Amino acid sequence: MLDFKAITNNLDEWDRGLKRKGAKVDIDKLVQLGGEYAKLLQTVETLRADKNAAAKAKDIEAGKKIGKDLEKQEKELDELAEKLEKLSEEVPNLPLADVPDGGEEDGKVLGQNGKPVEIKNPKDHITLGSALNILDIEGGAKVSGARFYFLKNQAVQLEFALVNFVLEVLGKKGFEFLLGPQLLNEKAMNAGGYLGKAKDEVYKTQDDLYLIGTSEQSMLAYHLDETIEVPKRYASFSTCFRREAGSYGKDVKGIIRTHQFDKVEMFSFVAPENSEKEHEFLVAIEEEILQALEIPYQKVMLAAGDLSMASAKTIDLESWIPSQKRYRETHSCSNCTDWQARRGNVRYKKDGKSEFVHTLNGTAIAIGRLLAVLWENHQQEDGSIRIPKALEPYLGFNEIK
């Protein structure tokens, strides 16, 4: 439930925030309905009290009379609640103050790390992977269609090495590990905001369960309707399923954008006053991982209009892709403040009082994309691929040829 009091008291701020986000929400109507709802709720509760009193006194006549009136008012209340909820569904999280205005092109580059290595005629990851017999795109297309692929041989080992490496990093930072369902029910899916604007991205099964697009969804849902201790930090491996509707023509080749890939995701539940600090903490971990893998990247703060429904602030890490001579997103870290917590009803106790937590999520490693980036950056002139030192302990080799 939205905090109508807060909205009413900060109408200008909400108006401005929604505009920055590019959301078309009738905020005045929302506030008006919210007020009406609160008023009617008072009336209904008073009637309920009267009815309870009549029942206790075994006053059958009075009970009947009040009951009739109550029924009418309750019906009205239900209708109002439904309208309100429908309208509320469209209200995104507001961007934080330091998030720049604008859309997809207006992200603010916060810094770069690592120099792209000079590679003579760099091969793309498809050419490299096919030649080394570690990637089969046609195989994926044959059994499932476009945007599917097989990893083979050392690439499979590399995936497990990356996962183990990342889990070790996160374990040392005190993250708890989760390995959970990759099919979620509607309630769980909706809490994260994935059935709103992003509904077309999600696969639905004939049993009304949804395939997760990221384990962020299951980690959030894990604590739905609970009061928990904060901070709580999880790392979860999962396969991720995405329909990629509306991305026709984008990255059609290779394994940058696919319907299915594996990922280790971080998720934090924290006290509101700590969420900005937590955001920095998660981004720092992502940077540590990319640095250990010796991949040049830049750090970008997304503009307000480019944020997801749930996010108040998102920082992407974009890794260098030699064959495209540009940076591409491989990591994304969002502070969702209390937006998901409100929808999912996740609370914590502050001085005995119950408050909504803040939630944050960040990519630890997204395998498909990261393999492409790793291969391309560490390719050698003879077409072989060098394994970065950080991964060697997890593999029995230091080169793929």
Added chain:
RNA sequence: GGAGGUGUGGCCGAGUGGUUUAUGGCGCUAGUCUUGAAAACUAGUUAGGGCGCAAGCUCUUCACAGGUUCGAAUCCUGUCGCCUCCGCCA
């Protein structure tokens, strides 16, 4: 998939239409006693809202959603979860 059972507060567990504002116990919190602790005793303790400076008043909550009734944890219908057995299965 079939048959049977079951769902009550942080946990265990009573409760088959109105003194149940959910018995009792465990746990937890505070107090008394104690040098300190334990034990004992006393009190508090499901959770989420609304109004109020506060004291307090009040609504909702016994898996979920409907229904019957002046009144439902209790009766009826549907759904879901869990358990046991059978079937199928990696």
